[in-house]
Amino acid sequence: MSARVHALVERTYRHESRRVLATLIRRLGDFDLAEEALHDAFMAAVDQWPREGIPDNPRAWLVTAGRFKAIDRLRRRARFDTSLEKLAERLDEAPPGRGDPADVDAVEDDRLRLIFTCCHPALTASARVALTLREVCGLTTEQIAHAFLTRPATVAQRIVRAKAKIRDAGIPYQVPEASELSERLESVLSVIYLVFNEGYTASVGDRMTCGELAEESIRLGRLLLDLLPDPEVMGLLALMLLHEARRVSRTSVAGEPVLLADQDRCLWDRAMIDEGQTLIERAFATGEVGPYTLQAAIVAEHAGAASAEQTDWSRIVGLYDVLLQASPSPIVELNRAVAVAMRDGPEAGLALVDALLASGELADYRLAHAARADLCHRLGDDERARIAYRQALHLSEQLPERAFLERRLAELGDITVPETTTPHPEEEGGASRS
Amino acid sequence: MKYLCLVYSDEELLHSLPESPRDEECLAYAESVQSSGRLIAGEALAPVQTATTVRVRTGKTTVTDGPFAETKEQLAGFYMVEARDLNEALNIAAGIPAARVGSIEVRPVRELDVPARPAAAGDPR
Known part of the structure; x- marks a missing residue:
């Protein structure tokens, strides 16, 4: 009996703890107090459910228990700080009303409130990511630190500072009004995509993929789509699914990156690709096509092609043209240049890449030099290719990518390095947005 | 004056x-x-960690964490506003015409930490 109840409490924790937390933050008006209350509520459940039976609505029970526990805590602290007594009284008197945790709409609104608050633009990007993974996804600070190759103390400090800013600067716990929604949604989408990209290509260190972060960001994308079916949410989820579908084929057994043209397309996850394509169609059908949807559409072109040669490069260049209008960025121009090289030949692509490098914006971007190297090589100019590969190698900090660049250099007869390889803006949307 | x-x-x-x-x-x-x-x-201001900066460029509002950092910029004016929360304050800030060329730093006012006493009309904080 008790083992069964314990299992149920554990399962409830897994499925409901983030919802209960989201509602408690609204009811209590404070992140830390809500977290303590969440902890207390589950302790109470472990204690009481085996004796008193499982409540009909465990979530509502937990919210109510958490709220009472928080009021108790405030009353105890009020002995030392009298200002807390008033707060405890106010919380005690707050009517349940629409905040009733049995009210499904209210609970879903709370989850959205939590997402928008954690992704508020008045917080730094790194704080938004840490706070979202901690509060919305329920990851521990150790897990977040591990995924981002940083120390748990650093992550913990970011979260503490972010919560302090939310409290002290008066960042409200609410879903933005319609007039602000699209701008604020951009910030939420960029946090999710940042998490995904960190999982997709770690920019430093010796690992190429970090599957857990990618899975977590896709889960977040699905949650957001459930809560807010905006076309760009569809676009972002599609983009992540389409990239993720190729995970296995993206690295060799030795851990080095494999270029799109050389990937084994049989390894691609067709179910994920189909789901991504369906989402893109849904997004296009709304008539509001944004940058994420356009990037997803570009990746979908690749995913749908039988080989690099059979890819519709004209359509891809066209999609890049629209993307550049919606969201101008030198990296998008670089990717477009690579697509132009595939459509019109390396000379046309090289002219565009050289113009971009001359403008100075991408001078320190390793993939721009790698793209230039590849185009020079295709034009038979291996001397210039070697110089560009060396430049890319000089700028690369990622071990598998360095190995790839070194192998490329050795293949071109470069004697300054023993082994060879080169990354390359993949001939597609690329996982980096800007 | x-x-x-x-x-x-x-x-x-x-x-x-x-x-x-x-x-x-x-x-x-x-x-x-x-x-x-x-x-x-x-008024006294809350510490700089509570600061948020608003800029409007080509019609688009950008909000960033922290105080304004451009040393080229000089203080040109101020608004003290009553707002429900930071979002409302940021909206008002974004509407300040100078936000199109400069930066608006938004910071909460801090209550002075002094022992409570009966409030009198016109009492400054």
């Missing part, structure tokens, strides 16, 4: 030196200027 007296200091030192002012002293001085009929408004 009206004058604005701006208080600058190293936040680390503002409250920690032997000669650092205590909130009671700040309030007492504000009250003395008030009673001389010369105080229009005066």
